[in-house]
Amino acid sequence: MITRCQQGDKDAFRWVVQTHQRMIFSLALKMLCDEEEAKDMVQETFIRVWQRIKDLDQQKTIGTWIYTIASRLCIDKLRRTNRVVSMPEDQLALRRFASDNDSQQTLENGQWVSIIKTLVEGLSDKQRLVFTLIQLKGLSSAEAEQITGFDAKQIKSNLFVAHQTIRKRLKELGYE
């Protein structure tokens, strides 16, 4: 399929988009905290992927490669745009989620945005990216290293600081 994409086959590329767009949207929504901006970011990511797919080494996983492009675009975007500020309504969404004992509950995108805003306020862009990849998306440290280009030590330290900051914040909000 990748070879077909590299030859300019748009039908093959449509399959790549359909397969990976949700995971990129998920990353972008958690990083940018805005549904429309997240969709724009998905679009921008796949345009870059299409433009550079000829350079993709087929030994590498395309998913990781797309994640790398999306992560870099998200970090660039965050540097240019606003700081995350959570509002009382956002904290209310987290409280609702936390008070629901149903572990299978499904969050809507608006609730996601509110919860993420509450959690990541005060984190740096790098800490936010590492926290999102490992804690929220469940990737391994090795995958996070590949995507971000950080070494193991940087991943560990960024994740540690992110956890500490979030725990402190949640404790202030009355969580144990």
Add this chain to the structure above:
Amino acid sequence: MNKIDDILEGLKGQQPMIDDPDALTDRIMNSLPDMKPSRQEDEGKARIVSWHWPAILAAAASIAVALMIVWPKPEYHPEEPDVVAQVVHPETQKPMDMSPKPLDTPSKHIERIVLKDEKASKQVPQPKEDQPIVEEGYQRAEYLPLPESANEPQLHYAAIRTIEDSTYQDPAHMDEFIVKMAEYNHVKAVALDCTSGSGDSAIISKAYVFEDKQGMDLFGRLLQAACWYDSKTPGYLLNFSHQQFFFTLKDLCKGQKYLWIAERLVGERILLFSSHSPIETNVSSACYQNYREQLTHNISTLDF
């Protein structure tokens, strides 16, 4: 699930959903540009170009040498005098164009400074209008026509100074953000006349009425947009509460001042007022108050 670990663990297994994945796929596919050549192809082209350059330069150099050899040298006429007079007309000074150039980008300002050598102009004696200045030279005797550029102010290249202001934050971005929000939520802008009697058309005032729904979080978004600006931005004043949002900025480059007010109203609505005008103009608040009154007391008659 009040334990922090439970909350974080609960979030781990969840994935946000795209409301219409097919539409997003189509949007992406429709926006795909032409494929760029791969790096290997780029490098191949670069090698070809780098091989060609020395050949082109060598050819150009050999042509230049050939021209120097073949070109006829100026002939010497011993019968003509060496010392002759050259007539120079007094330099006429034209008023210089000091109007600012239009800005290319919001963050890039090009300031054109015309340098004038005042000392030099003082040292040159002023000629009489009907008497040409005669000075000695070593060229053939002739009246030299003045080149057209002689009437232009002599600009040194250093006179054009480019200032890159990377810290410039255009207040108009706030309006762009509001327009985007309004379009997304299908809210129409209502133009208000906020002139203070002088009929100043440079005051642009608009009002938007948004639904006060939690999913939209207009106050939060406005606050986020306002927080993007550095608090040292001229005219920066940010004030907000659960009920009201108030934000002002000034753009000294464009000579504009900006004001945004958002207010929660009865009927679960938010009135957002935006205005920008030249810094020296007085913007009346009566238009905003009147519109707010209409909205509060006669909500059904308004078109929004």
